Amino acid sequence: MVLCFKRISKWRGRWCRRRGKKRERDSLQQTENELWLEYYGPYLHIWPFHELCVRLETNVSQGLTSEAAGKKLARNGKNVLPLAAKQDLRLWKFVKNCFSVLGCFILLSSMACFTLYYLIEIRMSDDEKVDPEYLVSGIILLVTFILAGLLVQMQEDDNEDMVVAFDELMPMYCTVIRDGEKEVILTQDVVAGDILPIKYGQRLPADMRFFSTTGLELNNVALTGHSKPVHITPLANEGRQRYSRVEYIKD
Incomplete structure (x- = not known):
C-alpha cells in the first residue's frame, strides 16, 4: 500500500509538472496583437496613432498594466542590445x-x-x-x-x-506610466507599448514615437552626426499627418 501510494504520488507529480509546463508555454504564446506587431514593426512610426495604441494594448493616460507589461517582458525578452556574452579569440x-x-x-x-x-x-x-x-x-x-x-x-x-x-x-533607469502612475524601472524592462514621460537632459532608453510634446528639442548627434538639435512637433493627433514634423534649429 505504501509503495503504490508513492508511485501514484510520483505519477501525479510528473503529471502536475507537465501541466504546469504546458500552462507556462500557453501563457508565453504570442497574442494576435504581438503577431501583428512582429509583421508591421517597421511601419509603427507612420501607423495611425489610435489604432497603434489598441494594437499595443496601451492607453495614453494610464499606460500599460503591470500584468500586460510582465507578459510582454516574458515573451519578448529584455530591452538590451545584442552584445555577445563571451567574445571569441x-x-x-x-x-x-x-x-x-x-x-x-x-x-x-x-x-x-x-x-x-x-x-x-x-x-x-x-x-x-x-x-x-x-x-x-x-x-x-x-x-x-x-x-x-x-x-x-x-x-x-x-x-x-x-x-x-x-x-x-543607454540610461540605466527610466520613468514609465503603468496602471496610471509613474514608476521608475530599469531600462532593460521597457516593453513595447510603455508610455514614457521625458524631460530636458534625459537620454531616450528605446525606440519611441512622440505623441505629445511642448518645445521638444532632440540632439541626434550620436545617430546622425548632425551637431545641431532638431525641433520635433508630433502630428499624430491632428489628423493631417501620421508622423512628426522635424525642423532643424537655425543659429
Missing part, C-alpha cells in the same frame, strides 16, 4: 571569417592553381622553363583569401565597437 574569429563560402571557393581555386603548376613542373624536362602563370595566380588568390578575411574582421570589430558605444549611451 581574435585569431579564431579571423579564421572563421576567412573560411566563409566565398573564402572557401578562393582557397580551393588557389590550391587548384598550385596543383596545376606542380603537375606541369614534374612533366617538364630539366632544361625547359615552366611558365609561372599558375603559380602567380595561386599566390594572388591566396593573398586575396587572407585579405578578405581581414576586411571582414575589421568590419566586425567596427560593428562591435558601435554597438558597445550605443550600449554605453
Whole structure:
C-alpha cells in the first residue's frame, strides 16, 4: 500500500509538472496583437496613432498594466542590445571569417592553381622553363583569401565597437506610466507599448514615437552626426499627418 501510494504520488507529480509546463508555454504564446506587431514593426512610426495604441494594448493616460507589461517582458525578452556574452579569440574569429563560402571557393581555386603548376613542373624536362602563370595566380588568390578575411574582421570589430558605444549611451533607469502612475524601472524592462514621460537632459532608453510634446528639442548627434538639435512637433493627433514634423534649429 505504501509503495503504490508513492508511485501514484510520483505519477501525479510528473503529471502536475507537465501541466504546469504546458500552462507556462500557453501563457508565453504570442497574442494576435504581438503577431501583428512582429509583421508591421517597421511601419509603427507612420501607423495611425489610435489604432497603434489598441494594437499595443496601451492607453495614453494610464499606460500599460503591470500584468500586460510582465507578459510582454516574458515573451519578448529584455530591452538590451545584442552584445555577445563571451567574445571569441581574435585569431579564431579571423579564421572563421576567412573560411566563409566565398573564402572557401578562393582557397580551393588557389590550391587548384598550385596543383596545376606542380603537375606541369614534374612533366617538364630539366632544361625547359615552366611558365609561372599558375603559380602567380595561386599566390594572388591566396593573398586575396587572407585579405578578405581581414576586411571582414575589421568590419566586425567596427560593428562591435558601435554597438558597445550605443550600449554605453543607454540610461540605466527610466520613468514609465503603468496602471496610471509613474514608476521608475530599469531600462532593460521597457516593453513595447510603455508610455514614457521625458524631460530636458534625459537620454531616450528605446525606440519611441512622440505623441505629445511642448518645445521638444532632440540632439541626434550620436545617430546622425548632425551637431545641431532638431525641433520635433508630433502630428499624430491632428489628423493631417501620421508622423512628426522635424525642423532643424537655425543659429
